[in-house]
Amino acid sequence: MARIGIFDSGVGGLTVQRAILAALPGADTLYLGDTARVPYGTKSPETVTQYSLRNARFLRALGIDLLVVACNTASAVALPALREALDLPVVGVVEPGARAAVRASAGGPIGVIGTPGTIASGAYQAAIRVARPGADVRARAASLLVPLAEEGWTDPADELVRGVVRRYLAPLRGEGIDALVLGCTHYPLLAGAIAAELPGVPLVDSAASVAAEVGARFPGDAVGDGRHRFFVTDAPERFLAVAGRFLGRPVEAAEHVDV
Amino acid sequence: MARIGIFDSGVGGLTVQRAILAALPGADTLYLGDTARVPYGTKSPETVTQYSLRNARFLRALGIDLLVVACNTASAVALPALREALDLPVVGVVEPGARAAVRASAGGPIGVIGTPGTIASGAYQAAIRVARPGADVRARAASLLVPLAEEGWTDPADELVRGVVRRYLAPLRGEGIDALVLGCTHYPLLAGAIAAELPGVPLVDSAASVAAEVGARFPGDAVGDGRHRFFVTDAPERFLAVAGRFLGRPVEAAEHVDV
Numbered sequence: 017m018a019r020i021g022i023f024d025s026g027v028g029g030l031t032v033q034r035a036i037l038a039a040l041p042g043a044d045t046l047y048l049g050d051t052a053r054v055p056y057g058t059k060s061p062e063t064v065t066q067y068s069l070r071n072a073r074f075l076r077a078l079g080i081d082l083l084v085v086a087c088n089t090a091s092a093v094a095l096p097a098l099r100e101a102l103d104l105p106v107v108g109v110v111e112p113g114a115r116a117a118v119r120a121s122a123g124g125p126i127g128v129i130g131t132p133g134t135i136a137s138g139a140y141q142a143a144i145r146v147a148r149p150g151a152d153v154r155a156r157a158a159s160l161l162v163p164l165a166e167e168g169w170t171d172p173a174d175e176l177v178r179g180v181v182r183r184y185l186a187p188l189r190g191e192g193i194d195a196l197v198l199g200c201t202h203y204p205l206l207a208g209a210i211a212a213e214l215p216g217v218p219l220v221d222s223a224a225s226v227a228a229e230v231g232a233r234f235p236g237d238a239v240g241d242g243r244h245r246f247f248v249t250d251a252p253e254r255f256l257a258v259a260g261r262f263l264g265r266p267v268e269a270a271e272h273v274d275v
Numbered sequence: 276m277a278r279i280g281i282f283d284s285g286v287g288g289l290t291v292q293r294a295i296l297a298a299l300p301g302a303d304t305l306y307l308g309d310t311a312r313v314p315y316g317t318k319s320p321e322t323v324t325q326y327s328l329r330n331a332r333f334l335r336a337l338g339i340d341l342l343v344v345a346c347n348t349a350s351a352v353a354l355p356a357l358r359e360a361l362d363l364p365v366v367g368v369v370e371p372g373a374r375a376a377v378r379a380s381a382g383g384p385i386g387v388i389g390t391p392g393t394i395a396s397g398a399y400q401a402a403i404r405v406a407r408p409g410a411d412v413r414a415r416a417a418s419l420l421v422p423l424a425e426e427g428w429t430d431p432a433d434e435l436v437r438g439v440v441r442r443y444l445a446p447l448r449g450e451g452i453d454a455l456v457l458g459c460t461h462y463p464l465l466a467g468a469i470a471a472e473l474p475g476v477p478l479v480d481s482a483a484s485v486a487a488e489v490g491a492r493f494p495g496d497a498v499g500d501g502r503h504r505f506f507v508t509d510a511p512e513r514f515l516a517v518a519g520r521f522l523g524r525p526v527e528a529a530e531h532v533d534v
Contacts, residue, residue: 052322053312058425060510063311163422166317176442179435251319 018234019044021080023071026054028201029086030262035223039231044240046075052249057131061093068094074275088200089131092139112229113197113222114143120218121195125152127188130199132157140199154191158184165202172208181209246270277493278303280334281343285313287460288345289521294482298490303499305334311508316390320352327353333534347459348390351398371488372456372481373402379477380454384411386447389458391416413450417443424461431467440468505529
């Protein structure tokens with residue numbers, strides 16, 4: 017029996033939890049969304065690392081066997097500090113996403129979009145080059161995509177949504193990429209608009225790869241009782257209003273905590 | 276001699292400081308930007324109040340004679356708590372902005388745009404109706420305008436900028452407003468695009484009204500030595516990169532603090 021702790025800066029990490037639960041339907045999970053301090057993607061590595069350590073210690077104190085860092089920015093900048101500070105296995109989303117991108121690419125340039133913090137860290141670029149030495153990686157920060165998705169402006173038929181996505185992707189389109197990493201848990205909500213701007217290019221979301229890695233660590237069938245608790249650092253109402261859409265199943269309660 | 280403390284969730288409050296320094300060129304100021312926890316506008320009143328109290332106590336401990344809450348969201352939700360907790364005069368931006376809007380309006384409906392937190396609080400709507408009983412106020416949250424301005428997408432000739440602004444303003448345009456409150460310190464950066472969508476409608480920015488109110492409290496000419504200190508809760512680099520543009524004079528140093 018195992019209990020998995022998952023944290024993200026907000027609600028986006030629930031897409032990772034969703035994939036984990038598809039791989040391990042019986043898993044017990046504790047999810048923490050740091051909604052009082054979201055977003056992480058525009059903040060310094062020092063601040064993101066400090067918040068990530070607080071989140072991880074909160075979850076560890078409740079008793080977890082594995083920590084999943086479901087936030088791309090936190091995975092990109094805070095993983096070494098988390099692994100050093102915790103005596104627990106820690107799984108981030110960057111390395112599984114990078115490996116999935118290399119599998120999806122036919123050998124051409126690989127594109128990555130993410131928050132300014134994720135892209136500036138160079139973590140995806142480095143992880144892709146570990147998976148494929150000498151890989152040609154084209155990384156681009158796309159600041160507005162998180163607020164766009166949070167505003168609910170995601171319809172691929174919406175010319176304004178398409179226009180914002182197009183402005184970020186046009187340089188990548190010109191560079192002939194043959195795979196694109198969606199390096200932020202919000203971006204799958206914009207997959208329709210992104211795909212429309214990059215026809216034929218596979219979009220790589222790390223959630224499934226993370227879930228496979230987590231699943232491989234718990235080879236038994238029954239890893240828990242399928243009990244799930246949710247914690248948020250801001251008032252729960254806004255989280256609860258959208259959580260079910262991200263998780264793919266109802267989320268009825270979330271506890272407000274100060275970490 | 277007087278020292279003025281100013282806080283904002285980030286860099287936008289420097290536009291208020293700029294107006295204060297135009298009214299009181301000799302003032303000493305302490306500015307705190309809570310850049311590690313920005314934005315406030317999408318967070319709950321409880322969280323914004325908690326952060327506002329921490330910011331205010333930090334500044335008060337350094338010795339200030341007056342506190343200016345330069346953030347619209349904090350002014351909208353936290354002013355009563357701040358006034359109760361501090362034994363200091365506290366000036367927010369909502370009431371001066373509301374009075375300026377009533378002066379600018381010819382008697383028709385008054386529009387207000389702001390963050391979700393500011394609009395949901397009803398603070399502008401109430402303050403405008405205090406200044407003009409029975410006023411017809413049309414308030415609208417415009418979530419994407421802060422990230423748009425922070426991304427630097429502010430050019431009124433940019434069709435994408437115009438499209439985002441138009442989507443928020445179209446309902447107000449149809450309602451025949453004759454003044455529009457820019458209820459967030461970031462919005463003056465988008466004034467060109469906003470004006471293009473609402474030709475002939477006066478745009479009201481509370482900075483000048485706040486400065487007049489602060490100036491009236493220090494009637495002497497020389498209120499200080501014109502010394503200014505800046506504090507931020509995230510790493511200073513990003514703040515310093517844009518602060519001069521908001522303040523209208525160089526900002527050479529900012530101190531990283533944990534509040």
